[in-house]
Amino acid sequence: MDTNILFIFILSIFVGFEVISKVPSMLHTPLMSGTNAIHGIILFGGILVLTDASGPLAQALGFVAVVFGSANVFGGFMVTDRMLQMFKKKKSP
Amino acid sequence: MSPAVSLIFIGVAALFIIGIKFLSSPKTARIGNLVAAAGMIVAFLALHKVDGTSVWMHGWSVNYTLIAAGIVIGLVVGAAGAYSVKMTAMPQMVALFNGLGGGAAALVASLEFARDSRSYEVVAGFVTVPMLFATLIGSLSFSGSIIAYLKLQGKFEKPMTFTGQNFLNGLILLVILGLAGWLIVNASAAGAATAFIVMFALALFFGIAMVMPIGGADMPVVISLLNSFTGLAVAADGFAINNTAMIVAGTLVGSSGTLLTLLMCKAMNRPVTNVLFGAFGSSGGTKAAANGVAGTVKPVQADEAALLLAYAQRVVVVPGYGMAVAQAQHQVRELTDELGKRGVEVQFAIHPVAGRMPGHMNVLLAEANVPYDQLIEMEQINPSMDRVDVCLVIGANDVVNPAAREEKSSPIYGMPIIEADRCKSTIVMKRSMAAGFAGIENHLFYKDNTRMLFGDAKASLQQLIAAVKEN
Numbered sequence: 001m002d003t004n005i006l007f008i009f010i011l012s013i014f015v016g017f018e019v020i021s022k023v024p025s026m027l028h029t030p031l032m033s034g035t036n037a038i039h040g041i042i043l044f045g046g047i048l049v050l051t052d053a054s055g056p057l058a059q060a061l062g063f064v065a066v067v068f069g070s071a072n073v074f075g076g077f078m079v080t081d082r083m084l085q086m087f088k089k090k091k092s093p
Numbered sequence: 094m095s096p097a098v099s100l101i102f103i104g105v106a107a108l109f110i111i112g113i114k115f116l117s118s119p120k121t122a123r124i125g126n127l128v129a130a131a132g133m134i135v136a137f138l139a140l141h142k143v144d145g146t147s148v149w150m151h152g153w154s155v156n157y158t159l160i161a162a163g164i165v166i167g168l169v170v171g172a173a174g175a176y177s178v179k180m181t182a183m184p185q186m187v188a189l190f191n192g193l194g195g196g197a198a199a200l201v202a203s204l205e206f207a208r209d210s211r212s213y214e215v216v217a218g219f220v221t222v223p224m225l226f227a228t229l230i231g232s233l234s235f236s237g238s239i240i241a242y243l244k245l246q247g248k249f250e251k252p253m254t255f256t257g258q259n260f261l262n263g264l265i266l267l268v269i270l271g272l273a274g275w276l277i278v279n280a281s282a283a284g285a286a287t288a289f290i291v292m293f294a295l296a297l298f299f300g301i302a303m304v305m306p307i308g309g310a311d312m313p314v315v316i317s318l319l320n321s322f323t324g325l326a327v328a329a330d331g332f333a334i335n336n337t338a339m340i341v342a343g344t345l346v347g348s349s350g351t352l353l354t355l356l357m358c359k360a361m362n363r364p365v366t367n368v369l370f371g372a373f374g375s376s377g378g379t380k381a382a383a384n385g386v387a388g389t390v391k392p393v394q395a396d397e398a399a400l401l402l403a404y405a406q407r408v409v410v411v412p413g414y415g416m417a418v419a420q421a422q423h424q425v426r427e428l429t430d431e432l433g434k435r436g437v438e439v440q441f442a443i444h445p446v447a448g449r450m451p452g453h454m455n456v457l458l459a460e461a462n463v464p465y466d467q468l469i470e471m472e473q474i475n476p477s478m479d480r481v482d483v484c485l486v487i488g489a490n491d492v493v494n495p496a497a498r499e500e501k502s503s504p505i506y507g508m509p510i511i512e513a514d515r516c517k518s519t520i521v522m523k524r525s526m527a528a529g530f531a532g533i534e535n536h537l538f539y540k541d542n543t544r545m546l547f548g549d550a551k552a553s554l555q556q557l558i559a560a561v562k563e564n
Contacts, residue, residue, distance in 0.1 A: 016348030028451030070167020078175035086459035
């Protein structure tokens with residue numbers, strides 16, 4: 001196995017910890033929602049397996065994976081954006 | 094992977110990291126989300142197969158039609174969910190999207206496993222292990238998230254427990270791990286497909302069994318945990334199909350989600366094991382109720398409460414889940430605007446776990462256009478609570494319960510609270526005297542300087558607004 005991949009994996013763990021440790025609690029829900037959208041990258045996993053799928057069962061399951069992944073990624077980013085557009089600076093009274 | 098594709102994926106990883114980083118400040122959060130989405134688009138265009146060829150350079154086939162149709166259906170479903178959901182129901186929407194991601198991760202791993210076990214005599218362990226991991230974690234995240242969604246929708250909110258439950262769950266887990274262990278070595282054996290299906294089904298069941306005993310109040314922790322699970326499943330899929338972008342994105346979500354889960358538990362002063370295996374609330378309730386509480390409850394009418402508010406100098410509002418249920422955030426803003434016009438200094442005290450998710454209150458109040466510099470976090474506002482004239486508690490209960498400070502036997506003893514009991518006077522808006530999610534009595538309601546304003550938060554607030562305007 002390519003050890004570079006393990007290297008990337010370990011570094012990503014630390015980056016994930018570092019980046020989030022500075023988030024104020026008021027942004028935790030949008031953050032959870034935003035990271036939820038990022039793991040929607042599984043859509044691409046679905047696309048990759050479906051391109052190579054042969055037989056109706058594999059095609060059906062791959063299709064479901066693509067639908068799920070697509071809903072995860074699009075819905076995730078949209079719902080996060082909807083939450084965040086409400087964080088506005090105080091308007092002058 | 095060609096050098097160009099490698100470079101593109103470094104860029105994608107950077108966009109995800111910058112996106113999460115920007116999400117950590119209110120000023121840049123919205124841009125951060127868009128930056129992460131941009132990373133997703135770049136990764137989509139650069140999508141390549143394991144052999145290094147671009148996915149988009151192959152001839153069109155039925156499978157590509159299926160992909161296009163699947164993406165469009167997902168887009169429509171996702172957009173419909175995202176734009177139709179009420180702000181109060183946001184947590185369960187996140188749970189649902191997370192569950193779909195987990196399901197996709199499990200399916201991707203399953204299909205890869207099926208293909209490899211058919212194509213090769215011996216499948217290397219470093220390929221099967223991540224596949225089995227992604228299948229297990231993804232499917233339990235899928236079924237667990239659905240249960241969390243249903244619980245937040247008000248279906249079987251109460252924890253479901255029976256004797257020997259943890260034992261049974263442990264047993265199921267052992268069987269799952271045993272099957273997985275056997276499959277690592279025998280991926281191409283005759284019974285492999287059956288073993289795999291049994292393992293998949295048990296993992297789905299385990300997700301349900303894991304979340305059912307946990308009460309509705311702890312769902313935020315569960316969703317956060319399942320979110321990080323899905324991230325890890327996606328990372329494992331990345332290992333299995335050799336996709337660096339998936340490894341980076343999944344791992345980032347996995348580690349940040351784990352930390353967020355721990356932060357949430359810390360705010361409730363409970364170890365994460367207690368949330369997951371404790372079946373809190375069912376046992377704690379009887380214990381505290383037996384203690385009894387001294388003092389009497391003093392109800393107050395809206396017009397009297399309005400007088401207290403209108404002639405105060407400093408008012409602090411403590412919102413809780415009751416405000417979310419009553420959809421009262423707009424009325425809250427109207428009231429505080431009205432008080433602000435009269436020169437009353439109004440602030441909001443936000444407990445880290447008020448509502449159903451950390452930041453839930455902030456999102457709701459932001460929807461009602463409450464400026465976020467009026468929202469003060471618990472640690473900042475507590476030292477000055479004894480200089481507050483009126484503390485208005487709207488649908489919050491456990492997060493203002495002084496038992497957390499005073500009573501060692503209380504199940505919430507030691508949990509940081511907003512110290513509403515130290516204010517000169519307190520008005521608690523509540524539907525009834527029912528206990529909060531922790532199932533324990535709130536001593537605050539019995540204090541001498543506390544008045545209870547019973548009724549639906551929205552209706553009561555409308556009365557308050559009218560009464561303040563008259564004065």
